[in-house]
Amino acid sequence: MSKTGEFVRDTTYLDARITADGRDGWPAEPGRYRLVVARGCPWANRTIIVRRLLGLEPVLPMGICGPEHDSRSWTFDLDPDGLDPVLGVHYLRDCYEKAVPGYDRGVTVPAIVDIPTGAVVTSHFSHITLDLEHEWTAYHRPGAPDLYPEALHDEIESVSALVYEDVNNGVYRCGFAASQQAYEAAYERLFARLDWLSARLRGQRYLVGDAITEADVRLWPTLARFDAVYHGHFKCNRAKLSEMPVLWAYARDLWQTPGFGDTIDFVQTKQHYYRVHTGLNPTQIVPAGPDPSGWLTPHHRQELGGRPFGDGTPPGPPPEAERVPPAHGAG
Ligand SMILES: N[C@@H](CCC(=O)N[C@@H](CS)C(=O)NCC(=O)O)C(=O)O
The missing domain is CATH 1.20.1050.10 (Glutathione S-transferase Yfyf (Class Pi); Chain A, domain 2)
Known part of the structure; x- marks a missing residue:
């Protein structure tokens, strides 16, 4: 908050880049990472949409936090026993702590977690979509649109x-x-x-x-x-x-x-x-x-x-486990 009462967003993210050539130590690799989101969050929503449009669901699995969180962390309370089935944690904070012991900034979604180590690689919402568009091209579905010509x-x-x-x-x-x-x-x-x-x-x-x-x-x-x-x-x-x-x-x-x-x-x-x-x-x-x-x-x-997908085609339906129930959408 500024002195005159303006909201100031904390934009200090964990922001390693996941790239095709792995130059930062994080190569784009099928099944290696988990995208962690919450349905309510608009910043996470952008990453869910891009993952859908590019057909990255099979190579980048997604964990969905419950709609609420306390001051410490988002939780996986939509999953059986409140545990993310892949990361095996109740609290997303644990993945931030794995990356930075004593982590003391925002535990935010979206985040991409390295599954082998359980550590957050990036929580930078715009770098996530840009890298899915530019660095994961080898894994885009046939007919994926070019979202960033x-x-x-x-x-x-x-x-x-x-x-x-x-x-x-x-x-x-x-x-x-x-x-x-x-x-x-x-x-x-x-x-x-x-x-x-x-x-x-x-x-x-x-x-x-x-x-x-x-x-x-x-x-x-x-x-x-x-x-x-x-x-x-x-x-x-x-x-x-x-x-x-x-x-x-x-x-x-x-x-x-x-x-x-x-x-x-x-x-x-x-x-x-x-x-x-x-x-x-x-x-x-x-x-x-x-x-x-x-x-x-x-x-x-x-x-x-206009051509919604340019030279490409629309994506198919979401994977069964990721479908929003009709009563939660527009009916
Ligand atoms: N880190 C990004 C977006 C992430 C973000 O703010 N997400 C919110 C939910 S919409 C969040 O996780 N808030 C939890 C917190 O700040 O404790 C940003 O600041 O622009």
Whole structure:
């Protein structure tokens, strides 16, 4: 927190790079690592989506933490006996401690854990997706899209930087502001950027180029949580997503694209935010609404053209063990 009450995100991550040539000691290798996520977390959601779109499920298994955590650690309380079946731990903290004895910073998801040693390799959300896109190409499924075309590099970087500051992190800066002034500044900045995004997306189907890229993957998980969480819990309430026609249609289009909507669990997402942030919601009551069925209504964005997967193809359904129950999604 800054002196004027602004929320300041801790961005000191464990951030070794997993690469094709293993130059940092961590080679991309099938079955060696475990991606640890929680369904509620938007930063983790980006890694789940990229893993799905690139078809990396068979080579990079995924562990899913329960929706809640205490001040010490995320836990594997969705698994039998509360133990991750591969890592054999109850607490994700144990994997951070294996990497850095006495670890005293955030125990965050997403994290990639080296299965043989049980140690976290990286918890850097954007490096994780970039490396899955660039360094794991030998293991991408046939038809995997190019989410980061070299020719669009600069535009993806610049749009993603604005989206990160004002939207992805912007909703947190609204929610965790500790002064009226800091909240209002974050709110203005968030909705100004959402207006900018609406104008950009009015005539083009995706954020950069004519196909889905990393830039869409960065934006979408924040939009997916907007009405269920950020509008109320974080006071991002100039309008709901469902009252911003262009962004709402864009977000529905991606929801209905394999690899996006099938990663969202609204039940766990709401439990996460409303039960963990007791400073914002001391009763820990989880709201019953909103009705998510609108996500499945027609969006008409295909009329703008675009090729969702570029020269590639859509991914198949998620592995059985990773399917979100329909009652936890859009129904
Ligand atoms: N480390 C990344 C993203 C990870 C992150 O903040 N995840 C949240 C959940 S949405 C978390 O794990 N929080 C637990 C904690 O900070 O104790 C960042 O700061 O941008």
